[in-house]
Amino acid sequence: MSASPVPGLRHHLERLAADGVDVVRVTYPDLIGTDRARDVLLDHLPAACEHGLAFCRAVYHTSPQGDVVPVSGGLDAGLPDITVRPDLDTLAVLPWESGVATCLGDVTDPATGLPAPESPRDLLRAVLDRCAGHGLRPVVGPELEYYLCDADPAGPTGWRRYAPAPGVVYTAGLRADGDNHLLRTLRLLRDMNIGVISGNHEFDGGQFEINLSHSGALSAADRAFRFKASVKELARREGRLATFMAKPFNDAGGSGFHLHLSCDTAAGEGGDGGGNAFDDPSAPYGLSATARHAVAGVLAHAPALAALANPTVNSYKRFGPDTLAPWLIDWGLDNRSAMVRVPPERGSGARLELRLGDASANPYLLIAGTIAAALLGILAGEEPPAPLEGYGYDTARAAVLPTTLAAALDALEADTALTDALGKDFTSSYLSYKRDEVERFGRHVTDWEFTEYAYHL
8 A cells, every 4th residue: 555645544444454445435415415426445545645536526416316407607607627635534344345435525626625615514514613703513303204115116106115104203113113124223233433323213113313412513514414325325225225315205204304403612722612502590591692593593594594404395395283393483492383492402402493494404504504594683682572482383473484496496596695605606506596496396297286187177
């Protein structure tokens, strides 16, 4: 193996070789949070670190069906490259694939040497830099739900829900999981060291939730991204489909992506973070002014935030009366019917929980958007309205969120304070990409339309 000036590279090479690894899979998220990757033979990792791996920038502009969307900097620029360099600090051996380790990649534009404008990981870094400039270090705990499906060649989609028994919410074991999917998944993810804590069967048949530990926001986004990719890969190994789609079935509820957010104060001279900036026993509700202003910011920018938290046409089918998904702009104290819930813990556990996101959200974009909205609220210094009492979902008490992806994208474009925080180049690319999705769906004839109209009209 050749030497390289990359710090610590020789140590990593020796450690990987000792673990029997001969391939490193370098991955990074695209705009929708799907993992893009290249397998690199271990002997060639030094060159990949030094020179980077070339990918076409239009990978960010490619739809799930493989169409290249005309976003500025892609087709119009002649399909130029981006450069991806392995982030060796994120190396992990894959417990389920012999001889393979994986790491995240850092993405730059070779023409400028700067991060690619569409890079979700770098967008989050930029938002966190703004927080650091105001003495705050966001801490995030992700909660994600998904459906597991078995192949059903005779079915209309080719898939059916795994273990569809009803009434098994918040259970574990064979009653809800006859093939022990959850146990296998938990153990393998544990061995990958991405901070998996626990899991259980969720509300509907074949639906599961796995919780991740809280950490600094970038680490939390990295781990949520790798978690989603890993769960899908583990399902594929068994001939199954794990989907984080917002609402994949008409007769079942949707899957959420809840975020627990707090902020530590700036690190002291020793490098340790200060206390939880959201806690104040003497303040209303035991929440500091910083926490209350953060809640107000998330509420104020919620319509625009929906474009990142609920990023697909399908996302808005998760909402509506009796769905237990938040479709009104409100907050409450330990109230799960509110969009923003403040759990009962205080002290080091003081935090807010944003329940708006669905599982299809790109972790980097959801976390970046939420933190940016909270920071805008903190800087504005405004108080939130009175918290929701009792069961919510009452349009007389709270405003309605956007009910379609198109409306959410319009709200994002109109929210110049949030788009300034996220960056104009990113926002322009995201809006172009997602509006193409809306247009393609508008032209597509659905099964519902044929069933509804064909026989009678």
